Amino acid sequence: MREILIIGIGAGDPDHLTGQAIEALRRVDVFFLLDKGAVKQDLAALRQEILRRHTTGAYRAVEIADPERDRTAADYRAAVEDWRRRRADRFAELIRDELPDGGCGAFLVWGDPALYDSTLAILDDLRERDVVEFDHQVIPGISSVAALTARHRIALNRIGRPVQITTGRRLADEGFPAGVDDLVVMLDAQCAFTLFTAADSIDIYWGAYLGTGDEILIAGPVHQVADRIVTARTEARRRKGWIMDTYLLRRRLVQTTGQHQKTGQQTRDDRADDD
Template identity: 50%
Template sequence: MRKILIIGIGAGDPDYMTVQAINALNRADVFFIPDKGDEKAGLRNQRLAICERYIKAKAPRFVTFRTPERAKDFTDYKANVADWHAAIEQSYKRMFAEELGEDQCGAFLVWGDPALYDSTLRIVENLLASGAIAFDYEIIPGISSIQALAAKHKISLNRIGESVLVTTGRKLAEKFPSDADSVVVLLDGDQTFASINDEDMEIYWGANIGAPEELLASGKLADVKDEIKALRVRLKRENGWVMDAYLLRKAKDG
């Protein structure tokens, strides 16, 4: 039976690869590599560089596929994402049927951890449930940008006895959660942090964490928000892509 490996490759630094992930790389016959255009070629190249560094057991094939784009104009966000995932699922079905032999192992290389704000696992599960093609799959966890962010800033995500909320820029824009001590934000292309006006709020921010072009900033949000916005613009201009994460929380009393 076909086997699919969904491998977490960490937040950007090849040294974030776990032994389990490296072993998984060496099991795969075919790697499915998403192509998101020239602007994001760096993401594709980093995946290939990881394979070149760690694969020793065999000479696998690399199948590049164009990722369908999500509609930019919509009224229902979740329905829009569902349609987008359905289009990607059709790409997966075709690739598994045409590019992967009955007894071969295919692999996806997922930034960070496959279980955290990534669609690959969900799409693979839906394809398997549809019965359109038979396969088995396995998840290999990876070091997420959240873990790497905390390590880079030399902080703990939680304070003693307090909770941590992981959310998105879209959800943060609706309302800042009042019941979480620390809030980790991902997928914030709109830089929602800049709209928060709270003199006591601290931010620990990082972009392209682990990559050579990594940028970090921290401090009182009111003091560094403009700096972060400028750094983000520069990074996008120079590299074509930005993947950032940040932690927000109130400064300690005293």
């Protein structure tokens, strides 16, 4: 039986790989790499650096062009499903034609394979369609969310409070979810955080190109830093041709403790006590 490994390789730093991921890399006979075009060649270079740094034996790397997705379609979900089907067809060809029976192949996934990535869903689709026989394992990685909070030196959650992860599209359509004070937003090409500049009680922790030499970090009240983020994002995208960013929106809480009132994030001493 062919074996497929889906390996999370972190948010951009080659040293983000876990020990489990490094061991998995060293088992692989064939790496399947998606070519995202000339604009994103620095992403391809990062993958090659990861292989150079962390593999020890002989392997082959097979690269194919990533299918284009229609980003102007009126029906977003239908466009994504069509793109995934075409990706699945290419994955099937790769596994069938490039990986011999008994061989070990791998897809390298930015961040964590279980968070806003299509690889697992595509492989599940292939297994259901029974177009090629294989088994697969998932090796988790450091997500952009984990990298974001680490770089800003904050916790993702607060005591007894929920955290929600959503997309920029849903944030723009539905607004800040009721009952949620800590909201992680991904895939936000339209800068939906600018919808909250009228509020003075929401902070943002934003990061782009996390874990790379191009990393940008901005934090503060949304109404004060939104324009800086939009400008930095626009300039970075123009310079590099692409951008990967994510952010945390955080409502400031008002808590009553004895005769005193605390507003905003917990202080460092508070967090130490909570531990």
